[in-house]
């Protein structure tokens with residue numbers, strides 16, 4: 001950038017004097033088309049069950065998820081992402097429910113695609129909602145094993161593609177899963193299914209409310225540090241993104257979001273691939289909780305935080321605020 005003219009030739013406040021002038025020079029524009037809306041699915045009918053650690057977010061039965069998808073589509077939100085709350089009775093050591101063609105996630109996918117074909121459905125690949133010990137992979141003698149887990153993730157991903165998922169999001173952080181899932185999708189004739197890899201996913205305490213929402217908090221033994229990244233690492237994130245793009249990811253994700261905007265910017269600048277951030281449950285809880293108490297202006301911090309993702313180079317953001325933010329943006 002060239003060096004600025006001296007005052008008073010340069011008065012940067014001239015550009016900020018009125019809303020019209022500010023709009024003209026805005027570098028970042030947030031729109032409902034930037035959002036992927038994560039929703040929690042549970043069994044039953046007509047059910048909308050609040051999650052205490054996420055004020056304003058509910059677990060929805062499949063019929064209610066379809067209504068949510070219809071609402072999201074009408075608001076201009078292009079995609080909805082499904083996370084199942086699995087009945088504890090269906091959690092097993094072999095995690096077989098993960099690739100059951102009739103599991104909650106697959107039933108919800110089929111119902112949404114039938115009722116609201118215009119919205120993209122994203123699904124999550126990882127074993128934690130189905131695992132008795134809450135881990136994303138199989139545990140053998142206290143070790144989260146990689147290769148056997150990848151075989152299971154492939155089955156899970158295929159069942160999701162079969163159900164009609166448009167975007168599959170492997171969030172498990174096992175090595176080699178993107179390549180394995182990509183080649184299985186190709187062989188099965190699902191060549192157009194997108195992979196949005198949770199490439200740079202950190203071992204974060206900001207996932208707490210999500211684990212409550214999917215019923216994994218009580219189950220989780222230990223932590224996820226042998227597969228999710230150390231929050232202090234940035235070079236490692238670039239290696240993970242490079243690897244996943246090479247293996248066939250169409251888009252990549254950084255997760256959590258707000259404390260990792262430097263990683264978003266670096267990934268976008270380095271690879272130029274479609275880059276997403278996940279504004280995770282704990283980030284949502286902080287903003288929504290403080291907003292509810294009147295400690296911050298909830299609507300303003302919501303829009304400011306989402307705008308920051310765009311400024312940091314993200315093409316879009318997974319956010320529980322999606323419908324509220326879209327309503328506000330649509331005026």
Ligand SMILES: NCc1[nH]cc(CCC(=O)O)c1CC(=O)O
Nearest residue numbers: 126128171206207210280281282
């Ligand atoms: N496969 C696990 C998964 N997928 C999405 C989230 C977190 C999302 C959020 O906190 O909003 C997690 C939690 C974890 O890794 O423990």
